[in-house]
Amino acid sequence: MVKTMFSKGKIVAKTGNEIMAEAMRQIAPDVVAAYPITPATEIVQIFSQFVADGKVPTEFVAVESEHSAMSATISASVAGARAMTGTSSQGFALMWEMLYIAAGLRLPIVMAEVNRALSAPINIHGDQSDTMGARDAGWIQIYSENSQEAYDNMIQSVRIAEAAKLPAMVTTDGFIISHCMEVAEVYPDADVKEFVGEYKPERALLDYKRPFTLGAIDLQDYYFEHRYQLAQAMRDSKKIILEVADEFKKKFGREYGFYEKYEMDDAEIAIVTIGSAAGTTKAVVDNLRAKGIKAGLIKIRVYRPFPAEEIAKDLSKVKAIAVLDRADSCSATFAPVYLDVVAALYANCGDKAPKAENYVYGLGGREISLEHIEEVYMKLDAVAKGTKKASTQVEYINVRIK
Amino acid sequence: MANLKELSKHAERLTGGHRLCAGCGAGAVARQTLIAAGDTPVVVVSATGCLEVSTSVFPYTSWKTPFFHSAFENSAATCSGIEAAYKSLKKQGKIKDEEIRFIAFGGDGGTYDIGLQSLSGAMERGHRMLYVCYNNEAYMNTGIQRSSATPKGASASTSPVGKVIQGKEQPKKDLTAIMVAHNIPYVAQSTIGNWNDYVTKVQKALNTDGPTFINVMTPCRLGWGCKPEDSMEMVRLAVDTCIWPVYEVVDGVYKMTMKPRGGEKKPVTEFFKHQTRFKHLLKPENAELLASIQADVDAKWNKILALCGEK
Numbered sequence A: 001m002v003k004t005m006f007s008k009g010k011i012v013a014k015t016g017n018e019i020m021a022e023a024m025r026q027i028a029p030d031v032v033a034a035y036p037i038t039p040a041t042e043i044v045q046i047f048s049q050f051v052a053d054g055k056v057p058t059e060f061v062a063v064e065s066e067h068s069a070m071s072a073t074i075s076a077s078v079a080g081a082r083a084m085t086g087t088s089s090q091g092f093a094l095m096w097e098m099l100y101i102a103a104g105l106r107l108p109i110v111m112a113e114v115n116r117a118l119s120a121p122i123n124i125h126g127d128q129s130d131t132m133g134a135r136d137a138g139w140i141q142i143y144s145e146n147s148q149e150a151y152d153n154m155i156q157s158v159r160i161a162e163a164a165k166l167p168a169m170v171t172t173d174g175f176i177i178s179h180c181m182e183v184a185e186v187y188p189d190a191d192v193k194e195f196v197g198e199y200k201p202e203r204a205l206l207d208y209k210r211p212f213t214l215g216a217i218d219l220q221d222y223y224f225e226h227r228y229q230l231a232q233a234m235r236d237s238k239k240i241i242l243e244v245a246d247e248f249k250k251k252f253g254r255e256y257g258f259y260e261k262y263e264m265d266d267a268e269i270a271i272v273t274i275g276s277a278a279g280t281t282k283a284v285v286d287n288l289r290a291k292g293i294k295a296g297l298i299k300i301r302v303y304r305p306f307p308a309e310e311i312a313k314d315l316s317k318v319k320a321i322a323v324l325d326r327a328d329s330c331s332a333t334f335a336p337v338y339l340d341v342v343a344a345l346y347a348n349c350g351d352k353a354p355k356a357e358n359y360v361y362g363l364g365g366r367e368i369s370l371e372h373i374e375e376v377y378m379k380l381d382a383v384a385k386g387t388k389k390a391s392t393q394v395e396y397i398n399v400r401i402k
Numbered sequence B: 001m002a003n004l005k006e007l008s009k010h011a012e013r014l015t016g017g018h019r020l021c022a023g024c025g026a027g028a029v030a031r032q033t034l035i036a037a038g039d040t041p042v043v044v045v046s047a048t049g050c051l052e053v054s055t056s057v058f059p060y061t062s063w064k065t066p067f068f069h070s071a072f073e074n075s076a077a078t079c080s081g082i083e084a085a086y087k088s089l090k091k092q093g094k095i096k097d098e099e100i101r102f103i104a105f106g107g108d109g110g111t112y113d114i115g116l117q118s119l120s121g122a123m124e125r126g127h128r129m130l131y132v133c134y135n136n137e138a139y140m141n142t143g144i145q146r147s148s149a150t151p152k153g154a155s156a157s158t159s160p161v162g163k164v165i166q167g168k169e170q171p172k173k174d175l176t177a178i179m180v181a182h183n184i185p186y187v188a189q190s191t192i193g194n195w196n197d198y199v200t201k202v203q204k205a206l207n208t209d210g211p212t213f214i215n216v217m218t219p220c221r222l223g224w225g226c227k228p229e230d231s232m233e234m235v236r237l238a239v240d241t242c243i244w245p246v247y248e249v250v251d252g253v254y255k256m257t258m259k260p261r262g263g264e265k266k267p268v269t270e271f272f273k274h275q276t277r278f279k280h281l282l283k284p285e286n287a288e289l290l291a292s293i294q295a296d297v298d299a300k301w302n303k304i305l306a307l308c309g310e311k
Helices: A015-026 A042-053 A066-079 A089-094 A096-104 A130-132 A147-164 A189-197 A223-252 A277-290 A310-313 A336-352 A370-385 B026-036 B049-057 B075-091 B108-113 B116-123 B176-180 B195-206 B228-240 B275-284 B282-307
Strands: A011-016 A031-034 A059-062 A083-088 A109-114 A139-144 A168-173 A181-184 A259-264 A269-274 A295-301 A300-304 A318-324 A355-360 B042-046 B067-069 B099-105 B130-135 B185-191 B212-217 B247-250 B253-256
Touching: A011 A015, A015 A042, A015 A083, A015 A109, A015 A181, A015 A189, A031 B075, A042 A059, A042 A083, A042 B042, A042 B185, A042 B212, A059 A066, A059 B212, A066 A083, A066 A089, A066 A096, A066 B075, A083 A089, A083 A355, A089 A096, A089 A109, A089 A130, A096 A223, A109 A147, A139 A147, A139 A223, A139 A259, A139 A355, A139 B075, A147 A181, A147 A189, A147 A223, A189 A223, A259 A277, A259 A355, A269 A277, A269 A310, A269 A336, A269 A370, A277 A295, A277 A370, A295 A310, A318 A370, A318 B275, A336 A355, A355 A370, B026 B042, B026 B049, B026 B099, B026 B130, B042 B185, B049 B099, B067 B099, B075 B099, B075 B116, B075 B130, B099 B108, B099 B195, B099 B275, B108 B116, B108 B130, B116 B130, B116 B176, B176 B185, B176 B212, B185 B195, B185 B228, B195 B212, B195 B247, B253 B282, B275 B282
Parallel strands: A031 A059, A031 A083, A083 A109, A109 A168, A139 A168, A269 A295, A269 A318, A318 A355, B042 B067, B042 B099, B099 B130, B130 B212, B185 B212
Antiparallel strands: A011 A181, A139 A300, A259 A295, B185 B247, B247 B253
16 A cells, blocks of 8 residues: 655555656656557647646647657757657657667657557557667666556656666556556655756757757767767666665655565565566565565666666575566567576676576566466476476466467 | 848858768758858758768768757658747747747658658648758669659669669659648748749748748759759759749749749750760650650649649
8 A cells, every 4th residue: 555655745546647647747848749659648648638738838749650759859858858758569669760869869858658569469458578679779767566656767767867868768567557547646746846856958959059960970980989978878877866766765755776675685586577567476475475485576677777786686695586578589598687687697696696587478468467476486496496497498477389 | 032142141050061072952952041041040950861961970060050960751850849849948938039940951862752751740730940852853862762752764773774664664753732732831842053042932931930841953963963063054954944843832822933044945855965864765765755754744834834823
């Protein structure tokens, strides 16, 4: 049950989409350019009502495609505006080219992204294939377990993006969070406004008396340095993310880090996952703990930058882990989050790394139940005890294979 | 009409030293557009292409006015985002009460083809901006591939002349008519070889409160296969042969702004004979194809004359 953590906070019942739109209203960006797509449509729909009612000073640009949505968001940001957008799945895929440009130009755009499966076959339900595919685009990626986190992440992302000079996307699982009404705490407009602060760009295209060129061609003599700087900015953003989280905690009371540790202090087996499935996993952990099984969970919140050293340190204490991915890679090896976690373990723990398995679940909104997750823990328990060998390939949960 | 003496008093905002070819029309389009703007503050965006890569090679730039490029197909959407930011910041008092104008450039590939949706969207949304299509009738930057602006019969690297096909088989798209169909307040065709016509149109467009579009025929001496010193004359010949009618459409009303020099329409061969992209059309075995092209040009010209109330 959500309790108020902030003295002036208010408990509300809102869907993930409603609360992301609410965060956007409070942030009150100068420009929002967006295009409708299920299940993210409501965010910009609700927001456009705020514009129509004069509740925000935002120019809402109802573009004709997501490619133009990201293009106009990028140029508004270059112009000197605080600019935001929102999308999902196919729309996100259509933005692809521009995602890399937003990052390469170091623009602090914030995007509300609702995770949805990618076509084909067409499917409107939740999985993380869309944003996982753009994990190397140079965007900060922050995933949310529920409405509260989506709201808090949106507010923090503005600060993070502007300090890191990197674009940031905050995601929720399609329908599971976007359309599910939950109780959450919202903060007064004035406090959010104060926390977010005013956007003061280093330079702005509209400052025509100090003209500059952006988007010039970089050849063999400069491109590499600029791409290095982008990668370095992503590494440097880790510090910023923690600083903003710290300030957020001081102001609003909620604690955030790169990931959440649940019953990890003495855990012998652990699941690593992202998004709404973490909530289900917590319930399983509680059940297993009641039976004396030392199960734990790491829920990744910040996937880009990836907190490799930190996560490796925390996982080095357990005997066996399973990484649950809500996206497949079609690479004939493993799914994205597993690859990052295992690379982190290999680099940081060497021989002391726990045994690791990879499970792909929930594609296209396929259900993942308490039983499914408990089964994974039972396998991990056997791996930890040495009665089962860790699987060397991707395992699939709740799919008809034959 | 524009006054050259007056215009020459303003500071140049596109400097020399850019890397465009000798005889290229794109640099002239950019320069004359900025000259037309006088000392009005302008923010310029460009689609990926020759104009962009040749004028902004990091860490250099030819632009002495704010200039932004992000991708190929989104010049119009990009300009619309900047205009939206301007409106928002102005409304909020975050920028001072100075009038800034917004200009987007794109070649014919970036405008007629891959950028058409972005352009249509921006025009429909009514952003106050000028979109200039510098139209040299093919994808010149990537090596002279055919676009939907490439005229029938022209040889391009993806519509080459072969044993059974004689260049591009389809007529060019009438993008200007498509823009007129958007019911925007100002649409025009011009050529960069007729500087006064072009500059006057840019001035009208910049003074129009709403989205405006100019399709300016621009020579590419490499793609067209003409002498660099002749390139401006080439586009004037396009007017003389009525291949490229020069007119404007103000609030839906058509007006012819130039006629063939000497008052007589010249045959299309007068335009073709100086350019290698058309040389196969002058061979006797292609007489029928040439005749059909002449017939197409005549029909289109008559249509424009009628629209302009001159017939």
